[in-house]
Structure formats: C-alpha cells, structure tokens
Amino acid sequence: GAVVSQHPSWVICKSGTSVKIECRSLDFQATTMFWYRQFPKQSLMLMATSNEGSKATYEQGVEKDKFLINHASLTLSTLTVTSAHPEDSSFYICSARGLAGHYEQYFGPGTRLTVT
Amino acid sequence: DAKTTQPTSMDCAEGRAANLPCNHSTISGNEYVYWYRQIHSQGPQYIIHGLKNNETNEMASLIITEDRKSSTLILPHATLRDTAVYYCIVRAGIGGGTYKYIFGTGTRLKVLA
Numbered sequence: 022g023a024v025v026s027q028h029p030s031w032v033i034c035k036s037g038t039s040v041k042i043e044c045r046s047l048d049f050q051a052t053t054m055f056w057y058r059q060f061p062k063q064s065l066m067l068m069a070t071s072n073e074g075s076k077a078t079y080e081q082g083v084e085k086d087k088f089l090i091n092h093a094s095l096t097l098s099t100l101t102v103t104s105a106h107p108e109d110s111s112f113y114i115c116s117a118r119g120l121a122g123h124y125e126q127y128f129g130p131g132t133r134l135t136v137t
Numbered sequence: 138d139a140k141t142t143q144p145t146s147m148d149c150a151e152g153r154a155a156n157l158p159c160n161h162s163t164i165s166g167n168e169y170v171y172w173y174r175q176i177h178s179q180g181p182q183y184i185i186h187g188l189k190n191n192e193t194n195e196m197a198s199l200i201i202t203e204d205r206k207s208s209t210l211i212l213p214h215a216t217l218r219d220t221a222v223y224y225c226i227v228r229a230g231i232g233g234g235t236y237k238y239i240f241g242t243g244t245r246l247k248v249l250a
C-alpha cells in the first residue's frame with residue numbers, strides 16, 4: 022500500500038517552454054502533497070506544500086508564479102514549471118501524506134527534468 | 138525549525154550491524170524523528186520514526202536518547218542492497234495540523250562485501 026507515482030519519469034524540454042509533472046497517490050487519498058527539488062549530490066529541498074482544494078504554500082525563495090502547483094483532487098497534484106530555463110534542470114520529487122493521524126510521507130519515484 | 142546533523146559517509150561490512158547517528162539538539166518536545174533512505178535516482182523510502190521511545194520494525198531499530206537530542210538508526214544485518222543515502226528528518230509542524238519534513242544532508246552508507 023501507500024504507492025505514489027509520478028509522470029513522466031524524465032522529460033527534456035527546450036528553454037522557454039512549460040512542463041507539467043503529475044503526482045498521484047494510487048491506493049490512498051492524499052490530504053497533503055509536497056513537492057521537492059533535488060540537485061545532483063545534494064539533499065531534497067522542499068518547494069511547496071499543497072492541500073487538496075486550497076492554494077499551495079511555497080517555501081521561502083521559491084517563485085510561485087514559476088512553479089505552479091495544483092492539487093485538484095485527493096489523488097492528484099501537478100507541478101508546472103513555466104518558462105523553463107537550464108537552471109531549472111533538476112530531479113523533482115513529490116510526496117503524499119494520507120490519513121489523518123498518520124504523518125509519514127510516501128514519496129514518488131521522481132521526475133528528472135532537463136532543460137536545453 | 139529543528140535541524141539534523143549526520144556524518145557525511147560511513148562504510149559497513151556486509152552482515153554486520155550498521156549504526157547511523159543523528160544529532161537533533163534543537164528538537165522540540167512534540168517533534169518526531171523520521172528516517173528515510175534514498176537509493177540513487179529514486180524517491181526516498183520510509184524506514185522508521187519515533188518520538189521518545191525506542192522503536193523497531195522489520196527494517197530497522199531506532200534508538201532515541203532520553204534527552205531526545207540525538208538518535209541512532211540500526212540496520213541489524215546490513216546487505217549490499219542497503220547501500221544508500223540515509224536521511225534523519227525532524228517533522229516540523231507548520232500550523233493547521235500540517236507538518237513538513239526538513240531534510241539534512243544525510244549519510245551515504247556503503248555496505249562492503
């Protein structure tokens with residue numbers, strides 16, 4: 022149980038275009054989802070926290086207009102990187118928290134974004 | 138926010154116990170300690186968590202000091218597949234019943250044959 026998927030697993034896009042990454046909880050309803058970014062040989066950095074049906078809360082230094090997060094249902098959250106630039110190339114990982122009272126986060130497999 | 142400090146890397150012989158320490162000296166009374174591991178280019182995998190009591194599950198044991206300022210993750214019989222980066226995380230409340238993880242730099246564990 023507690024499986025989180027991400028799609029796509031990797032994507033290459035041209036500078037200036039937008040890319041959407043999906044995060045789905047497959048066998049549970051996720052009240053809260055989180056988006057992280059990880060650069061090579063570095064730790065995970067939290068970008069934003071989103072609760073279903075409400076606006077995401079972004080961490081300091083993360084541009085909300087560049088990284089659009091939508092948590093439209095209890096099983097799906099999307100991260101859209103708008104006007105991507107090469108410095109946005111990174112490993113993007115989502116996680117989901119399920120039932121109330123259970124605070125473990127279950128992580129997706131990650132999406133590798135390369136902007137050329 | 139509480140922060141964690143871990144050694145950058147450790148080696149462990151296959152079949153031996155791997156003891157991974159973590160300092161979290163600024164942890165608050167209601168903040169939990171979580172351990173995850175990340176195998177190269179994958180999402181982190183949950184291992185175990187605790188508040189103040191020692192915990193054990195099928196993967197590992199978690200020993201938390203009485204003052205809660207440090208903890209140790211124990212993999213009782215390390216295998217080559219346990220080679221990964223291990224993260225000690227303090228779960229921080231951000232209001233409204235929501236919590237976030239603050240990842241430290243992690244320990245790169247290498248299990249040697």
